[in-house]
Amino acid sequence: MLFPRDVLARRLKGVVHxxxxxxxxxxxxxxxxxxxxxxxxxxxxxxxxxxxxxLITGRGELESDWIASFRGxxxxxxxxxxxxxxxxxxxxxxxxxxxxxxxxxxxxxxxxELRNFLWDGNLRLVRAPPExxxxxxxxKFAGGFDPPEEAVLLDPHAEEELRRFDPARSYVLGGIVxxxxxxxxxxxxxxxxxxxxxxxxxxxxxxxxNLLVRMMGMNLQGMPLKEAILKCRQGL
Numbered sequence: 001m002l003f004p005r006d007v008l009a010r011r012l013k014g015v016v017h018x019x020x021x022x023x024x025x026x027x028x029x030x031x032x033x034x035x036x037x038x039x040x041x042x043x044x045x046x047x048x049x050x051x052x053x054x055l056i057t058g059r060g061e062l063e064s065d066w067i068a069s070f071r072g073x074x075x076x077x078x079x080x081x082x083x084x085x086x087x088x089x090x091x092x093x094x095x096x097x098x099x100x101x102x103x104x105x106x107x108x109x110x111x112x113e114l115r116n117f118l119w120d121g122n123l124r125l126v127r128a129p130p131e132x133x134x135x136x137x138x139x140k141f142a143g144g145f146d147p148p149e150e151a152v153l154l155d156p157h158a159e160e161e162l163r164r165f166d167p168a169r170s171y172v173l174g175g176i177v178x179x180x181x182x183x184x185x186x187x188x189x190x191x192x193x194x195x196x197x198x199x200x201x202x203x204x205x206x207x208x209x210n211l212l213v214r215m216m217g218m219n220l221q222g223m224p225l226k227e228a229i230l231k232c233r234q235g236l
Contacts, residue, residue, distance in 0.1 A: 028119030036072025117217030
């Protein structure tokens with residue numbers, strides 16, 4: 001599959017000066033209308049190259065052909081909205097105040113992690129309470145809030161195991177932070193469920209939203225799911 005950075009590199013050649021930290025985020029912000037492009041020269045230091053596209057920032061010896069700015073001309077890239085990923089907050093009311101605070105933090109990290117690989121259009125915040133919608137506004141989240149028509153619920157207690165993420169499918173993460181082990185993802189009501197396991201065990205798989213998003217991104221980029229799980233376990 002083509003990732004946002006690849007699509008942008010096919011559409012735009014030259015040097016872009018931006019405060020955005022990587023080409024993938026820049027592509028997503030251009031697609032969502034958060035940024036546009038101006039022709040212009042600013043000096044900066046190298047951040048990243050992809051094909052014939054170079055991203056620079058700050059001050060340095062490289063000169064730009066383009067400047068990414070909220071005042072710039074819009075550039076529609078036609079980025080794919082597949083794979084669809086949803087975070088379902090249907091069990092929000094069953095969380096304690098402390099768990100809700102942690103869940104909001106994980107949601108913030110998950111959106112940031114998603115932007116490393118995909119873009120906001122690949123994510124939906126389903127059954128989002130006012131607190132989550134307010135957070136989405138603060139993060140300038142450009143994804144959706146509608147439930148997916150068909151999706152695979154990632155449930156650690158499912159009988160069938162997920163072997164890899166399919167870019168043509170939709171997946172749902174349960175918006176759950178459960179310190180007392182009283183909540184169950186299956187209560188969200190999806191008929192198709194899959195468990196992510198490491199050598200047959202669920203307890204060794206990180207369950208934080210941002211790490212699950214990272215696993216998905218790594219796997220979609222070609223890394224075997226087992227290797228992605230092991231990398232996400234580092235530092236826990």
